[in-house]
Structure formats: structure tokens, C-alpha cells
Amino acid sequence: MEDLIIKYLLKKTNQAEREKLFSWIAQDQENEKQFIRLKKVYALTSVMDDADESKAWRKIKKRSFRSRQLKKLGISILKYAAILILSFIGYMQLDLNTKETAIIYHYVAAEGNQINFITLSDGSKIWLNPGSVLRIPSNFSEENRQVHLEGQGYFEIFHNDLNPFVVQIDDERVRVLGTKFNVNAYHPDYLELTLVDGRIQLYSKQQQVSELMPGEKLLFRYDDQSIEREWLENTDFYSSWRSGNLQFDNIRLTSILELLETWYSAEFSLDDPEIGEIPFTGTLLKEEGLGQALKLIRSSSNLRYRKSKQENKYIIEFYQQ
Amino acid sequence: MTHQIEYDQQNFQRFKAGDEKVFELIFRQYYNQIVAFSYSFVDDKYISENVSQESFINLWINRRKVEKPAGIKAFLYTIAKSRSLNYLREKKRHSLHVTNETDIRELEMNVKILESFNFNEYDFIELESMIKEAIEELPERCREVYMKSRFEGKKNAEVAEELNISIQAVEANITRAIKKLRIHLVDYLPAVVLHAIFKIF
Numbered sequence: 001m002e003d004l005i006i007k008y009l010l011k012k013t014n015q016a017e018r019e020k021l022f023s024w025i026a027q028d029q030e031n032e033k034q035f036i037r038l039k040k041v042y043a044l045t046s047v048m049d050d051a052d053e054s055k056a057w058r059k060i061k062k063r064s065f066r067s068r069q070l071k072k073l074g075i076s077i078l079k080y081a082a083i084l085i086l087s088f089i090g091y092m093q094l095d096l097n098t099k100e101t102a103i104i105y106h107y108v109a110a111e112g113n114q115i116n117f118i119t120l121s122d123g124s125k126i127w128l129n130p131g132s133v134l135r136i137p138s139n140f141s142e143e144n145r146q147v148h149l150e151g152q153g154y155f156e157i158f159h160n161d162l163n164p165f166v167v168q169i170d171d172e173r174v175r176v177l178g179t180k181f182n183v184n185a186y187h188p189d190y191l192e193l194t195l196v197d198g199r200i201q202l203y204s205k206q207q208q209v210s211e212l213m214p215g216e217k218l219l220f221r222y223d224d225q226s227i228e229r230e231w232l233e234n235t236d237f238y239s240s241w242r243s244g245n246l247q248f249d250n251i252r253l254t255s256i257l258e259l260l261e262t263w264y265s266a267e268f269s270l271d272d273p274e275i276g277e278i279p280f281t282g283t284l285l286k287e288e289g290l291g292q293a294l295k296l297i298r299s300s301s302n303l304r305y306r307k308s309k310q311e312n313k314y315i316i317e318f319y320q321q
Numbered sequence: 322m323t324h325q326i327e328y329d330q331q332n333f334q335r336f337k338a339g340d341e342k343v344f345e346l347i348f349r350q351y352y353n354q355i356v357a358f359s360y361s362f363v364d365d366k367y368i369s370e371n372v373s374q375e376s377f378i379n380l381w382i383n384r385r386k387v388e389k390p391a392g393i394k395a396f397l398y399t400i401a402k403s404r405s406l407n408y409l410r411e412k413k414r415h416s417l418h419v420t421n422e423t424d425i426r427e428l429e430m431n432v433k434i435l436e437s438f439n440f441n442e443y444d445f446i447e448l449e450s451m452i453k454e455a456i457e458e459l460p461e462r463c464r465e466v467y468m469k470s471r472f473e474g475k476k477n478a479e480v481a482e483e484l485n486i487s488i489q490a491v492e493a494n495i496t497r498a499i500k501k502l503r504i505h506l507v508d509y510l511p512a513v514v515l516h517a518i519f520k521i522f
């Protein structure tokens with residue numbers, strides 16, 4: 001049997017042999033122990049003989065040393081659009097030696113209706129939807145990863161087990177263990193989190209209130225701390241907006257309109273709240289403009305709208321035909 | 322073990338201070354080992370290379386937290402363990418519909434073994450020397466084949482050509498070496514190390 005185990009460890013067994021081995025393991029505790037011992041020794045002593053070391057080193061070099069270069073600049077911002085950065089002294093913090101230390105915050109916000117993209121010094125990427133503001137402390141580093149968000153952001157966080165990334169939204173904190181997720185904090189009453197990949201935990205007032213699985217959407221109400229969970233068949237809607245190419249598959253109208261409001265400086269109203277629950281499926285390109293989006297909604301439902309303009313804002317009222 | 326470079330305290334301090342050259346040496350020494358470790362559980366070359374790369378990037382970021390030279394290896398293996406586990410758990414979640422009994426058993430066994438590893442630097446120092454010792458005690462031809470294959474990263478065919486023996490003989494010697502190493506390591510490791518390395522639920 002030991003020969004079969006070794007053959008298996010060398011990955012040379014066929015399906016029948018694997019079946020034989022695993023039923024043997026399941027038969028008896030002693031068998032399992034023997035297998036585990038051998039597998040552990042093998043795992044700790046083997047060396048991969050055909051891994052492309054040089055290619056791997058180039059990749060590591062790029063990611064490890066790049067982040068160091070960025071650190072010199074503090075935060076590097078890749079401009080997709082005109083970005084407004086305000087830096088000023090946020091507050092004075094008193095440390096134990098009664099030495100005053102100033103923390104300077106960098107604010108990243110959008111000008112107009114642009115989607116912004118920034119890369120932080122730890123390699124994390126963040127997309128900000130129009131009207132959103134990200135606050136980054138000047139002492140942000142690979143060891144201290146905490147940012148504050150208003151509005152909506154899509155995050156691709158560089159995984160670091162020892163230093164979780166924290167996104168703060170007032171009293172709520174999203175603790176991240178390396179992952180892709182969307183945070184929607186536009187609404188004053190609730191926070192919406194959607195996890196595309198990885199693992200995130202939601203903390204409220206220092207207490208962990210929930211943990212998300214990939215493909216899960218969570219609604220957290222601030223007033224009664226209640227949680228609604230939803231499994232999504234497809235998370236595209238929550239991640240595709242960042243490229244200005246919105247894909248939605250059975251997404252209710254309210255969620256789509258929330259996003260369109262921020263994209264086109266528009267305000268929507270529904271003459272019956274039920275309208276907001278109508279699900280839509282399709283694709284919208286941000287650059288094609290509000291008119292195209294409205295056309296699409298009209299052509300795929302029995303909804304009609306009235307459009308008016310107040311100052312710089314479009315007011316759109318939907319009604320059922 | 323001529324291939325294994327010993328790191329003195331000075332090199333270690335340079336690494337902690339951000340010396341990229343020393344980091345590269347560490348990478349060259351351990352990369353293939355970490356890939357192989359992950360590969361023996363995730364069974365996917367691409368994934369295991371990614372896991373290994375992530376381990377080194379994490380090591381670089383957290384280099385100031387590593388306290389001893391032996392901590393480097395423990396750190397790399399710890400990250401590789403956690404990344405490999407993440408992958409396997411994800412795979413398990415996505416393969417609920419898979420009914421092949423053997424695949425499920427294999428996946429569960431891999432998770433179980435990975436979870437039972439508890440890497441700490443003291444155990445590694447011990448284990449390293451135990452492995453070295455065990456290899457020294459292998460019969461000559463057997464040791465030669467094992468070293469070329471495992472530590473110099475040569476393919477079986479290359480080893481066969483170099484030593485002027487058949488590929489079957491190379492394979493047989495590797496099998497023999499693993500068997501002997503197993504016996505040596507299990508029987509001679511101090512109880513405390515044995516507990517850490519071979520902790521069984």
C-alpha cells in the first residue's frame with residue numbers, strides 16, 4: 001500500500017488506483033494516519049521542478065518594489081478624469097508621549113460625473129462612482145490600511161493576512177481580508193455590500209455583525225442594525241459600473257436609477273413605488289448618455305416618463321402606461 | 322545540500338532593511354519549495370505558482386515583522402497554507418454538485434492535512450536539520466537521485482542521463498528515498514516537533 005501512496009504523491013496514479021487508495025484510507029484510522037504522515041513529509045520536502053522561476057521573480061519584483069516606489073509619493077493617483085485632491089490637517093492626535101502628531105488626510109473626489117480610479121501604495125485598487133469621496137490618512141501604509149468612504153466604491157484589495165484593509169463608513173467598518181467588493185453607502189438609511197470574491201467582515205461600533213461569502217449581497221440598516229442577505233446569481237451589476245459599462249441581469253429599477261442619478265446629475269421620481277421593483281436585464285454604456293438609458297427602459301417595459309430641467313439637473317418622473 | 326544557502330544574521334538584517342538582492346536570494350532558495358508544497362494540495366500548477374508568489378510578496382511587505390532568519394520559511398509556508406486552503410474551500414463550495422466520491426474524499430483530506438500544519442520557526446529549524454540528517458543517511462545512489470531530483474530541480478530523464486541509469490531506476494530510487502525519509506522522520510523527530518509536523522486529528 002505504501003507504494004501506492006507514493007505513486008499517488010508523485011501524481012502517477014490513474015482513476016482506479018485513486019479510488020482504491022481513498023477507500024483504503026476511509027477504511028481505518030490507522031490507514032489514514034499512515035497516509036497523512038507520508039503526504040506531510042512529501043509536501044515539506046518536495047521541490048517543483050518545472051516552475052518558471054525567472055518569470056515568477058519578474059512578477060514579484062514588479063509588485064513588491066512598485067508599491068515601495070508609490071509609497072515615496074504617498075499616494076499615486078492615476079487620472080482617468082480630473083481629480084480634485086484636498087489635503088489639510090484633519091485633526092490633531094495626542095499620543096502617549098503627549099507629543100502632538102498631525103494626521104493629514106488626502107481627499108479623493110470626483111469632479112463632474114466621472115468615475116475615478118486610484119491605486120493605493122499597498123497595491124489596492126479603488127474605483128469611485130461620481131459623488132463619492134475617499135479619505136486616506138497620510139500615514140496610510142502597508143501596515144496601516146484604513147480609508148473612509150462616502151458614496152459608492154468598488155474595491156480590489158491587495159491581500160495581506162496580517163494587516164487587514166478597513167473601509168470605514170461612519171460607525172460601520174468593513175474589515176477586508178483580500179478581496180473584490182462593492183460598497184454602496186449613498187443611502188442615508190442603509191449600507192449595501194456586495195462581495196464578488198474573497199472575504200469581508202462587517203463591524204458596527206467595534207462589534208462584528210456579519211461576514212459575507214462571495215456572491216452575497218448584504219443590506220445593513222443603520223437604525224435597527226438589521227441585516228438582509230441575498231444570494232446573487234451574478235454580481236456583474238455591482239462590479240461592472242466601474243468601467244462605465246453597466247451590466248444588469250434581473251436588477252430592480254430602483255438600483256439602476258440610483259446609479260444613473262450619480263452618472264447624469266438626474267433626479268428620478270416614481271409615481272408608484274411598485275415601479276421601482278420592476279426587474280431589468282440589459283447593458284448600459286455611460287458614455288451613451290441619459291437619453292439612451294431612458295430609451296432602453298422605455299422600450300423594454302410599459303414605463304413612460306416626463307423630463308424637465310431645473311437649474312443643472314434633469315428631473316425625470318416615471319409612470320406606468 | 323550544497324544548494325542551500327545559509328543566511329547569516331547580517332544578510333537577514335539587510336533583508337529586513339529592504340535589500341532587494343537578499344530578497345531575491347531568499348526567493349531563489351524557497352520559491353520552488355513553496356510551489357511544490359501548495360501544488361501537492363491544490364493540484365494545479367498555475368494556482369500553486371500564484372500562491373507561492375503571493376507568499377513572497379507578503380513576506381516582503383511584512384519583512385519587518387519577521388524576527389529570526391528561520392522565521393522566513395515559517396512565514397512563507399504559513400501564507401502558502403492559508404492561500405491554498407482558501408482555494409480548496411472555494412473549490413469545495415463550487416463543486417457541491419460533483420458526486421464523485423473519491424474527488425470529495427481527496428479534497429477533504431487535503432483540507433484536513435493543510436489545516437493541521439502549524440508552522441513555527443523553531444519546528445522548522447529542527448525539521449530542516451532532521452531532513453538533512455535523514456538524507457545523509459540514504460544509500461548513496463538513492464541520495465544522489467533524490468538530491469538531483471528534489472533539490473536541483475532536475476527532471477527524471479535528466480537525472481537518468483547524468484547518472485547513466487534508466488528512468489525506471491530513477492523513479493525507483495525516488496520512491497525508496499521517500500519511504501526511508503518517512504521512516505526516519507517519523508521515528509527520530511523529537512516528540513514536540515513530531516507533534517507540530519505530524520499533528521493528526
